[in-house]
Amino acid sequence: MQGSTRSPETGGMRSLDPRTKVVAVVLFILAVNLIPAGAWPVYLVLLALLWSAAVVLHVGMLVLLRRSLVAVPFVLAVVVLPFTTPGAAIYELPGLGWQISREGMTLFLTILCRFFLAVQAAVLLAASTPVSELLWGLRKLGVPTTLVAIIGFMYRYLFVIGEEAGQMIRARAARSAQIPHHRRPSVFWQGRVSGLMVGSLFLRALARSERIYVAMLSRGYDGHPRSMLHLRMVAWDWIVVIGSGLLLALILWGRMA
Amino acid sequence: MSCLVEIKNLSFSYQDGRTALQELDLSICEGEKVGIVGSNGAGKSTLLLQLNGVLQGTGDVRIAGDQVCRQNLGRIRSLVGLVFQDPDDQLFSPTVFEDVAFGPLYMGLDESAVSLRVREALESVGMDGMEERVPNRMSLGEKKLVAIATVLAMRPRILALDEPTAALDARARRTILGVLKHLDETLVVATHDLSLVAEVLDRTIVMDRGEVVADGPTAEILRDEAFLAEHGLI
Amino acid sequence: MFSGLIALHIPDGFITPSVAGLGWLMCVLVIWMATRQTRTQFGEAQVPVMGVLAAFIFAAQAINFPIMAGTSGHLVGAALAGIVMGPWAGSLIMAAVVIVQGLIFQDGGLLVMGWNVINMVAAVLVGSSAYLVIFRILGTDRKRSRPLAAMIAAWISVEIGAVATALELAVSGTFPLGLSLPAMTLIYGIVGVCEGVITAAAISLLQVSRPEVLRGGEESQGKISAAWLSSGMALALVIALFSPLASGAPDGLEVVAHQLGASESEPFLSIFPDYSVSFISSSVYSTIVAMVIGVIMVFSSVLAVGHLVARRSEE
Structure with missing residues (x-):
């Protein structure tokens, strides 16, 4: 690839093709x-x-664990579930008389394990792949070019x-004085202010999109959309892809048996 | 005399009815360094957008002899490079490389030629080696330099810049001035920055309410303080 | 900067692969349609406009305001996107938002991304169609019609997303519908009010400053197809919701789950408590207690994570 600083020889496992990582992560999550x-x-x-993959790809354990926090509400x-799933009672909450069932506990822990492994695999993908390469990989894997280009734009202007x-929020905060013993403005009023901010942010975004188009x-x-990123699948890539395919096959076979 | 830019009787109004340009006549020759100055709303940016046909008014705009019209837009846009005021509008790709490569790619160059142009363009603004940088994490000054490179990579004959020094600190401004001084292309710079004009550009056009009110050597125009004040420039 | 970012997309592990596959199938179809529709709507400007507005939705979700006791309200944006840009553009924008949230920020799983996209698209399509209908009913010549229609449409769109999510979890055998549906509709009934207030205010601002933008959204192409699809979606939801409850013992959803290939060999897949929550011996009250506990737990965790993320992003 022109303009890329890394080359396949030096990187080994670390310079896995983005396609490899996407395929491997999807197969892994499916297996999980x-x-x-x-x-x-x-x-x-x-x-x-x-x-081990995280160690090879130089993704810190802390990043891996911290980013899985996002889905805590669902967890x-x-x-x-342990209470609501019918089955053999293994424990009863004192006082309330609610029973924890073995089946419910199994279901609960299984979902937890699946969630945990899947989210960490996703973090691994995101943290070890520059967004530009990730998008390129998706396009090469058959995601429509237009959609990939839109996502690329979105990611670029997310920060802008x-x-x-952020500036609007800070400006609002700077003007939000609160005098002791005076009533705060109502929730609806505050919601309305947020809505007005959203509206003017929209107008700015729309104007910006017009300027970018120009x-x-x-x-x-x-x-x-055109692009000229070129990456090549090397031996390592195939090993990883085939390996994750085998993992999935093994688990499917285990389910049958 | 055949000039690079020939504008005759150009008028333009926005959709909301605002008149931005009124019966403008202007010619700019190869190699000239021209400053367009005027207060906000004088029509500077609108004029720049006319140069490569992003906006089209009534009248006649010719670039290197070709009329700016629908059929010629591809050619015109490879001749006139526009650098916008907010570099975030111009740098829309995930990496610096892809951004600078954008113009050359759409010109249909093959990939080795594109890479060469990217390297040269980044070198000429002193940003070589920055190919893999992400625009989100660059300073405003760096973004402005890369924005200039995105246009230089297309090897235009005219470089039109809108407020190249706005909102920059002194050091970044100095860097931009240094880059502008060393460019060989014909320069058209719309700006409020009179000391930029004095230092880099030898011809100055003063605009007010969509009209050209003065056009001449920079030194002469900047000398007349009463005139500058009358048009809201100092 | 992204302090408002709390996951309310389904993570992986909660949906079975076969159900997830169905979601992907629908997602691919919907995105294909939305891409085609917006190409005719925006022409060459399609990519920058869709991309930048998706970024806007993402950023707008960070604009929050305190409601009570440390809870804050913020926007989802599905109805807003559908109203101002038209149903298909709105769908594509929200799809891009969901994809980026899942792929880059791990908000929502990869395997279930299909459903997460469909939930949002359903919210956009139903929201924007509802807006147009209500706007007509209220009278297109009155000043308050637009904000009011937007408010109601936004509330409906949020509820649609919540009901769809509850259904998907139920079909996967993760949550019994009898538990998740009331909890989700309750929580999102409140969230929907915030959504309504914010959306209405945003629309009222646009009505004053750029009415032509609003008219563009109202008159965008594809609103008929969007209206058909959204009524189809709403109908599907209603049928799915009432069939098991109506038919009683043999669980309709359970049947669906079986047909989708959720096999008997995995016991937890077929566990569907018959909509009587089983930890209770008898009374309705413990159901309510459980629900309230669930709601409180979800709220407090949202809060805790919110504070955590907010603090980190300030550092």
Whole structure:
């Protein structure tokens, strides 16, 4: 690839092709979701596999764990499962008389394991692949060029428009004095203020998109995204892809048996 | 005399009815360094956008003899490079390399030629080695330099810049001035920055309310303080 | 900067692969349609406009305001996107938002991304269609019609997303519908009010400053196809919701789950408590207690993570 600083010889595993990583991660997550409930040793093996991959790809453990926090609300929601799933009671909450069922507990822990492994695999993909390469990989894997280009634009302007939003929020905060013993403005009023901010942010974004379009036109844009990134699949890539395919096959076979 | 830019009787109004340019006549020759100055709303940016046909008014605009019209837009846009005021509007790709390569790619160059142009363009603004940088994490000054490179990579004959020094600190401004001084292309710079004009550009056009009110050697025009004040420039 | 970013997309592990596959199939179809429609709507400007507005939605979700006791409200944006840009452009924008949230920020799983996209697209299509209908009913010549229609449409769009999510979780055998549906509709009933207020205010601003933008969205192409598709979606939801409850013992959703290939060999896949929550011996009250506990837990965790993320992004 022109303009890329890394070359396949020096990188080894670290310079895996983005396509390889996308395919491997999807196969891995699929495998994780197909492991029968309660097969705890298998989950442990997969976790070990994942963490070794993280070490090879130089993704810190802290990043891996921290980013999985985002889905905590969903995880907490499944806490009710041990109580609501019918089955053999293994524990009864003192006082309330609610029973924890073995089946419910298994279901709960299984979902937790699947979630944990899947989200870490996703973090691994995102943290070890520059967005430009990730998008290129998706396009090569058959995701429509237009959609990939839109996502690329979105990612680029996330920071620009996010900064504009940040400025508006700071400006609002700077004017939000609160005098002791005076009533705060109502929730609806505050919601309305937020809505007005959203509205003017929209107008700015719309105007910006028009300016960007003009800038693209003046450099010859014709409506069809083009790119000249070239990466090649090397031996390592095939090893990883085939390896993750085998993993999935193994788990499917295990389910049959 | 055949000039690089020939504008005759150009008028332009925006959709909301605002008149931005009124019966403008202007010619700029190869190699000239021209400053367009005027207060906000004088029509400077609108004029720049006319140069490569992003906006089209009534009247006649010719670049290197070709009329700016729908059929010629591809050619015109490879002749006139526009650098916008907000570099974030111009740098829309995930990496510096892809941004600078954008114009050359759409010109239909093969990939080795594109890479060569990217390297040369980045070198000429002193940003070589920055190919893999991400625009989100660059300073405003760096973004402005790369924005100039995105246009230089197309090897235009005319470089039209809108407020190249706006909102820059002294050091970044100095860097931009240094780059502009060393460019061989014909320069058209719309700006409020009179000391930029004095230092880099030898001809100055003063605009007010869509009309050219003065056009001549920079030294002469900047000397007349009463005139500058009358048109809201000092 | 992204302090408002709290996951409300389904993560991986909660949906079975076969159900996820169905979601991807629908997602691919919808994105294909949306891409085609927006290409005719925006021409060459399609990519920059869609991309930048997707970034806008993402940023707008960070604009929050305190509601009570440390809880803050913020925008989802599905109805807003559908109203101002038209149903298909809105769908494509929200799809891009969901994809970036899942792919880059791990908000929402990769395997279930199909459903997460469909939930948002459903919210856009139903929201924008509802807006047009309500706007007509209220009278297109009155000043308050637009904001009011937007408010109601935004509330509906949020509820649609919530009901769809609850259904998907139920079909996967993760949550019994009898538990998740009331909890989700309750939580999102409140979230929807915020959504309504913010959307209405944004629309009122646009009505004053750029009415032509609003008219562009209202008159965008493809609103008929969007209206058909959204009524189809709403109908599908209603049928799915009421069939098991109506038919009683043999669970309709359970049947669906079986047909989708959720096999008997995995016991948890076929566990569907018959909509009587089983930890209770008898009374309705414990159901309510459980629900309230669930709601509180979800709220407090949203809060905790929100504070955590907010603090980190300030550092």
